[in-house]
Amino acid sequence: MPLPKSPRFIQTWLADAEGERAAARAALEETPASVAPKFFYDRLGSHLFEAITELDEYYPTRTEATIFASHGAEMAKAIGAGMALVDLGAGNCAKAARLFPLLEPRRYVAVDISVEFLRDALRELQRDHPQVEIAGVGEDFSTRLDLPADLLGDDRPVFFYPGSSIGNFTPAEALGFLSRVRERAGGGGLLIGVDLVKPRAVLEAAYDDGLGVTAAFNRNALLNLNRLIGSDFAPGQWRHVAFFAEAESRIEMHLEAREALDVSWPGGGRRFAAGERIHTENSCKYTAPDFADLLMRAGFDTPRRWTDPAGWFAVFWAPAR
Numbered sequence: 001m002p003l004p005k006s007p008r009f010i011q012t013w014l015a016d017a018e019g020e021r022a023a024a025r026a027a028l029e030e031t032p033a034s035v036a037p038k039f040f041y042d043r044l045g046s047h048l049f050e051a052i053t054e055l056d057e058y059y060p061t062r063t064e065a066t067i068f069a070s071h072g073a074e075m076a077k078a079i080g081a082g083m084a085l086v087d088l089g090a091g092n093c094a095k096a097a098r099l100f101p102l103l104e105p106r107r108y109v110a111v112d113i114s115v116e117f118l119r120d121a122l123r124e125l126q127r128d129h130p131q132v133e134i135a136g137v138g139e140d141f142s143t144r145l146d147l148p149a150d151l152l153g154d155d156r157p158v159f160f161y162p163g164s165s166i167g168n169f170t171p172a173e174a175l176g177f178l179s180r181v182r183e184r185a186g187g188g189g190l191l192i193g194v195d196l197v198k199p200r201a202v203l204e205a206a207y208d209d210g211l212g213v214t215a216a217f218n219r220n221a222l223l224n225l226n227r228l229i230g231s232d233f234a235p236g237q238w239r240h241v242a243f244f245a246e247a248e249s250r251i252e253m254h255l256e257a258r259e260a261l262d263v264s265w266p267g268g269g270r271r272f273a274a275g276e277r278i279h280t281e282n283s284c285k286y287t288a289p290d291f292a293d294l295l296m297r298a299g300f301d302t303p304r305r306w307t308d309p310a311g312w313f314a315v316f317w318a319p320a321r
């Protein structure tokens with residue numbers, strides 16, 4: 001039996017490791033301190049995020065899945081078959097794989113910062129779909145989107161950005177990011193999942209679950225930072241904080257020092273007062289009309305939209321002629 005082919009893999013994440021370390025240290029030295037949400041996603045963080053998606057309180061993943069299950073065929077008709085499907089933040093690639101029978105991509109390019117997790121997922125996917133040309137890109141696509149042209153071939157580029165990860169950008173950053181996608185999506189478009197505004201209690205429970213999985217996910221960013229910059233954060237000294245900030249229409253996640261703490265890293269360090277916070281994530285919640293407007297400001301054509309019956313989540317198909 002021939003050996004299954006290995007997906008091609010390109011890695012740009014941490015090509016400038018010293019630059020990433022300097023930026024992470026600088027963000028910690030500011031007041032208020034912050035850690036970019038990309039630091040959630042080492043291999044353990046990706047597994048913890050997978051666990052979050054199984055929680056009763058975390059409605060986005062299963063709500064989005066019901067929208068794909070109910071309307072996937074209509075989406076596929078709107079998009080058209082045969083394409084290079086570019087999955088941004090692919091994770092375990094499960095969402096895209098579920099759409100393969102409907103979208104029938106000729107190529108699949110998975111992009112994620114969690115390099116090892118992505119490699120594992122792609123090996124399995126290639127075994128199950130030997131007919132699809134599969135490639136992986138280990139990249140921090142929040143700031144750049146460098147896809148070698150030969151990865152897409154002559155196929156129409158259809159970008160796939162499910163899960164409402166767009167909410168992890170501020171609206172201004174989201175506009176910049178969507179504009180970068182639009183520049184590369186000519187002849188294709190963008191299929192994107194977006195979390196919508198809903199009652200505060202539902203939102204806050206989703207980001208502060210009873211089992212403490214989200215708290216572990218939040219604290220794991222400190223362990224990832226310890227490895228990257230050589231800091232000595234002790235995760236147990238930090239309390240998980242998550243709340244809905246109404247004015248900004250976003251969930252904010254923070255880590256709060258349980259007592260006065262000194263944290264050091266090679267060449268520096270700082271003191272955190274008791275109760276002082278490190279801002280780790282925003283998760284913006286949109287209204288459907290506001291998000292459609294954002295897509296059009298980024299240069300996409302009038303989008304189509306599908307929602308669940310409660311109107312908690314939306315999937316948009318934004319064509320790019």
Ligand code: AVI
Pocket residue numbers: 052060163164165166167168206207214281282283
């Ligand atoms: C990846 N992203 C869409 C998740 C979210 O809901 O903002 C990350 C997350 N943070 C806490 N729980 C899940």
